[in-house]
Amino acid sequence: MSTAGGIIRALNSGVKHLAIRRFTLRYPEQKLKFVGDGFQFNPETGVGIAGLRGRHILYHEHCTGCQLCAVACEGIAEAIGMVKVNETWKQNKKAIMPQIDYGKCVFCGLCVDACPFYALYMTNDYELSSFTKSALIYTPAQLAIKPKISQDVEIKIDDRGATHG
Numbered sequence: 001m002s003t004a005g006g007i008i009r010a011l012n013s014g015v016k017h018l019a020i021r022r023f024t025l026r027y028p029e030q031k032l033k034f035v036g037d038g039f040q041f042n043p044e045t046g047v048g049i050a051g052l053r054g055r056h057i058l059y060h061e062h063c064t065g066c067q068l069c070a071v072a073c074e075g076i077a078e079a080i081g082m083v084k085v086n087e088t089w090k091q092n093k094k095a096i097m098p099q100i101d102y103g104k105c106v107f108c109g110l111c112v113d114a115c116p117f118y119a120l121y122m123t124n125d126y127e128l129s130s131f132t133k134s135a136l137i138y139t140p141a142q143l144a145i146k147p148k149i150s151q152d153v154e155i156k157i158d159d160r161g162a163t164h165g
Contacts, residue, residue, distance in 0.1 A: 031151040036052075037051060038052055038054055038121060056120055056123070057120075057122075057147070058119060058144050061091075063091075065093070066117070068114040076106060077105055080098045091117075099143075101136060124149055
């Protein structure tokens with residue numbers, strides 16, 4: 001009886017999904033728009049602000065070179081290395097800032113959580129493909145540039161599930 005019951009449940013599930021519109025995007029022509037600016041962390045309250053964990057953005061004027069982001073990444077992916085920069089900042093006496101290797105990064109967000117100075121955030125930019133491994137290494141100067149994101153398709157959630165318009 002359990003085999004027949006399982007078959008009936010499977011058929012019932014299949015019939016329910018026949019009338020639901022499929023959630024498929026025609027990438028790269030259509031790109032999913034995400035809510036918010038990306039994943040951020042508020043060290044004062046200890047709460048993460050929900051958002052997509054995409055490419056990082058580094059605010060040089062906030063970075064002190066404390067290396068907490070690299071320490072947080074050390075046991076996970078070892079994607080962050082601290083490199084010497086040519087610019088001098090009064091809050092960064094050592095003149096070192098994070099450099100991220102996206103070939104190793106697992107987008108866990110621990111580096112953002114570890115930064116007590118609001119210098120590192122994650123953006124909604126998820127298009128990081130490259131033909132070479134060296135192009136996946138983002139220097140502090142590259143991380144400082146805000147990505148240009150063109151996402152045009154929004155998710156609509158109702159009682160029948162998620163669709164897009």
